[in-house]
Amino acid sequence: MEEKKTPKIPVWDLPDVPKGKLPPHLELQRTRVLCTSDAPTHTENIRYSGAYASMGVDNSLRLGHFRDNFRVEVIRLTEDDMEFDMIGIDAALANAFRRILIAELPTMAIEKVLIANNTSVIQDEVLAHRLGLVPLRVDPRLFEYMSENDVPNEKNTIVFKLHSRCERGSSRVKVLSNELQWLPRGSEFTLSTEKPAADPTSRPRTYTSFNCSQDSLPDFSNNPIGPKHDDIIIAKLGPGQEIELEAHAVKGMGKTHAKWSPVATAWYRMLPEVVLLQEIEGEKAEELVKKCPVKVFDIEDIGKGRKRATVARPRSCTLCRECIRGDDWDKHVALRRVKDHFIFTIESTGALNPEVLFTEAVKILEDKCERLSALFSPHLLKQKTESPKVPIFVTSGDLRIGAFFFEIRFFLKRLHFEFIFILVGTCKLLMGLETIMIDFYAGECQILQLASE
């Protein structure tokens, strides 16, 4: 009876059952998008904490783990744009930053245009729209939002003047953005309601009410406000045509209008990974190198005149999938994307430097979380869970109603109300009652609606 001697091993102790570690194929699916010839697969991010519980792998959020693994590498940084790698973060957050950069970071842009004269061929509204899109070189953090009831003042408005004309007999001229002239003292147009001043020394009321000149403020004294680029064509004037206007810039966000977006664009892509599944040598290697339009592959000499293909520049791969097309190339080359490695590019329009923009974007997400978690602050939570005594006053009713309120008191115990006052209609009404809606206002309670069907 030899069989009896073989020890019984529980199935979980068998050597091929992984413990505390994902098997390689699952690990690949978790961390990589596989770009196969027909469609990308395993594109989702598996974030549920218990996703791998059966394999003894904890998939929950470990901040320490995040801290140890998160890395940022700056690749390129200029005044206008930057590229950096964000490694060890989820697409949800990378995308949140991108969305905030595009739509929720404020800048200043021209919003109101007061046109005194426009005899050019470009219509007033089109001209105003073009002006709105001119990026301004000014830090929006130094300004406040202007709400509907605010008067334009030096803290929320920047005023520019544009006066350009083309003399008769001369050739056509271009109106460029450098002709926008900053008026640090505010508007120069007097309100149409204003009577000609009897006293010539008093300043007439204009479309803005500045308390002081903006160029006297320390932030702007050495750094005049103006368009970021001097050579943006705003309009073209023919002989005898003229434009005279005033443009008022205010603070706003990209989600209201794209002119307030501080980035020309902000985008990311996941790091491409090109893997040679087999050695590719000789002519096949030459063919592979030729296949790739962006020269991802190189040829390596491995001695004795033999040549082997290597992946030299995976980062420049565009995942065009040319290298896995035809025959059984997909058995030789695998194209993947690393799910937690983002190549992030920010192109600033000029109000702020790209690195400042990103920091501000992260701050905005932080503020959102802070605002939300403040609402669930401990004293509010306590109110909901504590079970103080709730005296209920019933103005009229009979046994049936009493029993009913006895029942609801059980639930009201969880509420924190010093005093609850309930107005009850006739018992006839209550008997057919299906829904009672009670509206509580801090400490007082009132039946709002008695719906009987």
Added chain:
Amino acid sequence: MGSGELALEKRRQQLLLLMNFDCGLLILLYDYCFDNVMEHGSYQDQSQATFSLTDEDHTLANSLRFTLNQDPRVTFCGYSIPHPSDARVNIRVQTTGDQASEVLKDSCQDLMLICQHVRSTFDQAVVEFKNKKGLDAMNIEP
């Protein structure tokens, strides 16, 4: 805006009693209204609730879903935007027993910590890059 005190002041609590005398069923639902958040839940079971946030979108909701999903106390979470022209997002949280609002709050704080770490790492990387570039420039110029 958004401070606890202000929220307390603005607090408006609504109770919805759904009663069915026949089967003796009494479900007590609540709506907590804060600044821009409304919590819909039931008193019998506070481990599940829907949070309706105004003036928020995928940006916050998806990030929160990310942190919520990784919380072992959460059995289900998801979000939806009921209508694209309505600046509102509903976040559903169901837990293994803990109070849903508490879990959501913890997730917010996790997300905040993550953001802080991202910011400091990023700033550091930028400073390092600038220093390196400065050094490179110095090496080339003379």
